[in-house]
């Protein structure tokens with residue numbers, strides 16, 4: 655059994671990790687932290703886990719994380735970098751759901767996150783945890799930087815076209831929407847029901863921290879200079895993310911060949927569903943599941959490909975992807991414990 659610890663068990667990605675790991679056949683939940691709920695049984699806070707999870711929260715200073723085989727950080731940016739060096743030195747693997755190790759360039763990280771990086775010596779070693787594009791490196795990793803939710807949709811959508819050299823990498827436009835749980839469980843005015851329901855707005859248009867993360871990753875797959883305009887929006891739903899990605903073709907290719915390119919690329923990726931050409935994927939077709947679904951379009955009379963991508967921000971966009979990485983790191987089937995079908999309606 656893999657002994658698992660979670661730092662930040664009371665937040666949205668923390669409870670999503672609990673939901674997935676509680677029924678994972680090879681996992682023993684061993685330690686879980688909360689600064690405010692020390693001693694409280696997890697199932698008292700989350701009745702959805704009654705009968706499934708029988709441990710209690712401990713404060714981070716009391717939790718014995720070093721007895722774990724792997725520790726997930728479901729915490730705000732800056733927490734994992736403070737604890738990862740000691741855990742790694744003790745032989746514990748680390749999966750960070752935050753951004754501490756996603757951006758290799760320390761100066762770029764510090765500019766966007768406005769915190770000092772306290773473990774820069776680990777930046778080179780950290781492996782970017784997007785299994786569909788980085789599977790082999792994840793298998794041998796001690797430290798995983800789990801991707802951001804928006805960056806997951808953008809990378810899996812653009813990758814086949816970029817790799818094939820079919821598009822202008824300098825004029826990518828990504829119009830993305832997230833459910834409110836993307837902002838976490840902390841109290842903020844913008845996520846109050848009366849502020850976010852029956853409302854729709856863009857944010858971060860001048861610059862969002864997921865732009866440098868996505869651009870740096872996409873740049874690994876092309877010789878062209880990557881230019882990305884990413885506009886996030888907040889939509890009045892709890893879970894779900896929808897990305898509408900635009901790319902200008904620089905070579906003639908027919909629709910059947912475009913479709914075949916994506917089907918071939920993801921044929922061995924169980925969690926990427928390439929839907930029939932011209933489909934309109936819905937966020938609810940992924941709710942609660944680790945699936946990312948995408949569909950290609952080619953608007954009449956244009957040289958533009960439109961890729962529609964949907965996922966559950968808390969599953970493929972965060973905790974499900976983290977479990978997928980854990981499976982690879984421990985030599986398990988990549989899909990173990992991740993077979994849930996989306997909830998409908």
Ligand SMILES: NC(=O)C1=CN([C@@H]2O[C@H](COP(=O)(O)OP(=O)(O)OC[C@H]3O[C@@H](n4cnc5c(N)ncnc54)[C@H](OP(=O)(O)O)[C@@H]3O)[C@@H](O)[C@H]2O)C=CC1
Pocket residue numbers: 661662663664665666667668687688689690691714727728729730731733751752753801802803835836837838839840967968971972
């Ligand atoms: N929500 C989403 O869709 C996604 C989130 N992420 C990332 O995952 C991480 C967690 O997000 P999310 O679950 O939404 O956030 P939440 O705000 O819902 O939860 C954060 C958790 O971290 C704990 N925590 C906060 N500060 C500290 C600290 N200094 N030391 C230890 N624990 C701390 C809190 O618990 P307590 O106060 O009880 O200690 C809480 O359990 C973030 O970095 C986020 O950016 C990534 C992809 C998608």
Ligand SMILES: CC(=O)N[C@@H](CCC(=O)OP(=O)(O)O)C(=O)O
Pocket residue numbers: 751752753801802803804832833834835836837863886888
């Ligand atoms: C709706 C909403 O507020 N979403 C968050 C992204 C959440 C997230 O996943 O942040 P990281 O990937 O960087 O950890 C935001 O745009 O700031």
